[in-house]
Amino acid sequence: MSAPLATLGEVLSQLEPSIGSSDYGEDEIADLLQSIDKELHAVVAAAGIDPSLFPVRVPKGRITAVLACPAKVLAELGSEIEPIHSLRGAVADVAAVGAAMSPRKPFELIDVLEAVAAIDPENPGIDMWRNANREEKNLYRERLEPLSASVQTACAGVPQDWVVRPQFTSQVPFVDGKVLATARYDMLLSKPGMPRSAVVVEVKAGAAHSDHRADAFLYALIESLRSGYSPLAIVTISTGDIPVLVEAVNGGVLEAASRRLVAAAKVLVSMVAHPNEAPAQQPGPHCMVCPLRGSCPSVSPLVAGGSRD
Amino acid sequence: MTDRSPREIGQYAREWAAERLAPVAMQTAPGRYGDADDSERVRLANFGLTTMLDCEARVTGLGGFDGWDIFKATRWLGVRSFHRYVSDDGVTTVQRAVRSTMANTIDDAKPDSDFVDAWMKDQTPAVRALLAARAGGWVASLLETVRDHDYEAEAIRPPPVDGPPMRFYLPDRAMLIEARVDALYGRRNPKGQSSETVLVMVNAVGVVDEILAFEGMAxxxxxxxxxxxxxxxxxxxxxVKKMAVDIALIERGLVLAERLADLELRSKDGRGAAGVQRSASFFGCKDCSLSPDCGAFAEAQARPALFGGLQQPDQPAPAS
Incomplete structure (x- = not known):
């Protein structure tokens, strides 16, 4: 189910009656955990990996990326994000938490930037902002102000009895800790004392994208496996026509996400076990933003003649 | 040994700690901890321990307290908000507990204070909103996790926030061991079987046994x-991982304290990090003063993929 709603507060009101109920209960989640663990046991045993390289980390972001193209994942390791992109992401995250915590009055951009500097002092965008001249600041403001305002509008109305946990990290160990699936949610909302009241909120600094749905399902899986309860919903906040996108969580979603997790873990385990083997190249729309696009023999014909830049 | 009462274990532990740690304690300034100069004091506590378990060398490069920030303030506010949440019947939600604790702290802030009250007062509303969210999240995570492991939420209590710090001073030396207690559960019984459980929030999940040994001992x-x-x-x-506090656990904790004391002393007596185990990690190396001259860091930087648990190929991918 995907349904456009105006604010996070409205989403929570609609979800309240479902707190505590699920078609996918604790036993099913325990079974799912066991079944993933069993598959990954076999994967790790077959890989013959150097024990010093454990744990093999399977972060949420890398699952989607490695299933798209392992060669691109490797090429991008260590590359730095442009300061303005880094700052936009941080502004969106902070604006979302600020709005969820302080419903009365939206924060000015300058307040949001102060908060970014407090929580993420090494964000390269902060230095960029501080060192900018007046003209540059105006340009940055044009890119950041609408983002901050739209995210705050979308995250308004969170009732005060919901607890907002910003930047919550979730980890699920498999194969006795040799494989570690991780995710960091921009916000985890819940009502203390109410089992299965969790709502995971992901904040995007750009418009909605089809990959966000796949990400949402992975968040649902990792949170279910961590807590033993499936979350009520995954909410993606983004700019554009659908600022608040709600994905309900059910058994089908979790099982599909588990298959993606296992598939990605297999690729990552293999990359760690065989570091000198060239990773697979898989063409697709992601070739447009791949550092290898100028030299990769498998580059998608759609982008071989040029790039989105 | 196993049939000793909790009080007898405590007495034994204090005597044994004083004897066991004497060789390292003797290397600190003589006299009371409180009378020693800041640069001579050795404080063995959770932060140094988790740093040591990540990279021993980094302990020798740690500076002193460098002022309040949102990360330090989060736990301070979290513990006090937790205290209010469980002790004030008028406060029914975690968020309300955090907001009222924060408001009181700011209202009571003393001018020219170098404590968290003045820091909090200086912050913008957006920073305060973030701080409130983080502190509320800290309390909610503690309660939710223990509740999911069959602890009754009503029986969980915060540590006494206004009482003396949980410290043990090595006799006549500028060294102390400080315990980190985030919450308490069960009933203390000094004479017989005690169900009292000290709860400690742990993020460094790979070294839980060591953290428990140190905190149980402390x-x-x-x-x-x-x-x-x-x-x-x-x-x-x-x-949640739980361990019984017995003589064996205390012994294990003392071994860690001894090692930590030696590393802390290295930063004061000029021995530095020479010959000490080094281990690179993304967050650990980021703010480490030793990074510019550290071999482990240089090696890891040359192979950045290691940080993510991947090794880069020696050669670029061949054209197929």
């Missing part, structure tokens, strides 16, 4: 009475 030394158990609450994993 709490026993600080109070003079062994708690029945010490438990690590791990919200990231949604897990």
């Amino acid at each position: 709490t026993t030394l600080a109070t003079g009475i062994a708690p029945g158990f010490v438990a690590a609450v791990m919200p990231k994993l949604g897990a």
Whole structure:
């Protein structure tokens, strides 16, 4: 189910009656955990990996990326994000938490930037902002102000009895800790004392994208496996026509996400076990933003003649 | 040994700690800890321990307290908000507990204070909103995780926030061991079987046993009475690990304290990090003063993929 709603507060009101109920209960989640663990046991045993390289980390972001193209994942390791992109992401995250915590009055951009500097002092965008001249600041403001305002509008109305946990990290160990699936949610909302009241909120600094749905399902899986309860919903906040996108969580979603997790873990385990083997190249729309696009023999014909830049 | 009462274990632990740690304690300034100069004091506590378990060399490069920030303020506010949440009947939600604790702290802030009250007062509303969210999240994670592991939420209590710090001072030396107690559960019984459990929030999930040993030992030394158990609450994993506090656990904790004391002393007596185990990690190396001259860091930087658990190929991918 995907349904456009105006604010996070409205989403929570609609979800309240479902707190505590699920078609996918604790036993099913325990079974799912066991079944993933069993598959990954076999994967790790077959890989013959150097024990010093454990744990093999399977972060949420890398699952989607490695299933798209392992060669691109490797090429991008260590590359730095442009300061303005880094700052936009941080502004969106902070604006979302600020709005969820302080419903009365939206924060000015300058307040949001102060908060970014407090929580993420090494964000390269902060230095960029501080060192900018007046003209540059105006340009940055044009890119950041609408983002901050739209995210705050979308995250308004969170009732005060919901607890907002910003930047919550979730980890699920498999194969006795040799494989570690991780995710960091921009916000985890819940009502203390109410089992299965969790709502995971992901904040995007750009418009909605089809990959966000796949990400949402992975968040649902990792949170279910961590807590033993499936979350009520995954909410993606983004700019554009659908600022608040709600994905309900059910058994089908979790099982599909588990298959993606296992598939990605297999690729990552293999990359760690065989570091000198060239990773697979898989063409697709992601070739447009791949550092290898100028030299990769498998580059998608759609982008071989040029790039989105 | 196993039939000793919690008070007897506490007495034994204090005597044994003083003897066991004497060789390292003797290297600190003589006299009371409080009378020593800041640069001569050795404080063995959770932060140094978790740093040591990540990279021993980094302990030798740690500076002193460098002022308040949102990360330090989060736990301070979290513990006090937790205290209010469980002790004030008029406060029914975690968020309300955080907001009222924060408002009181700011209202009561003393001018020219170098404590967290003045820091909090200086912050913008957006920073305060973030701080409130983080502190509320800390309390909620603690309660949720222990509740999911069959602890009754109503029986969980915060540590006394206005009481003396949980410290054990090595006799006549500028060295102390400080316990980190995030919450308490169960009933203390100094004479017989104690169900009292010290709860500690743990993020470094790979070294839980060591953290429990240190905190079980430190709490026993600080109070003079062994708690029945010490438990690590791990919200990231949604897990709780509990260990009985006995002589073996205290011994294990003392071994860690001894090692930590030696590393802390290295930063004061000029021995530095020479010959000490080094281990690179993304967050650990980021703010480490030793990074510019550290071989482990240089090696890891040359192979950045290691940080993510991947190794880069020696050669670029061949054209197929």
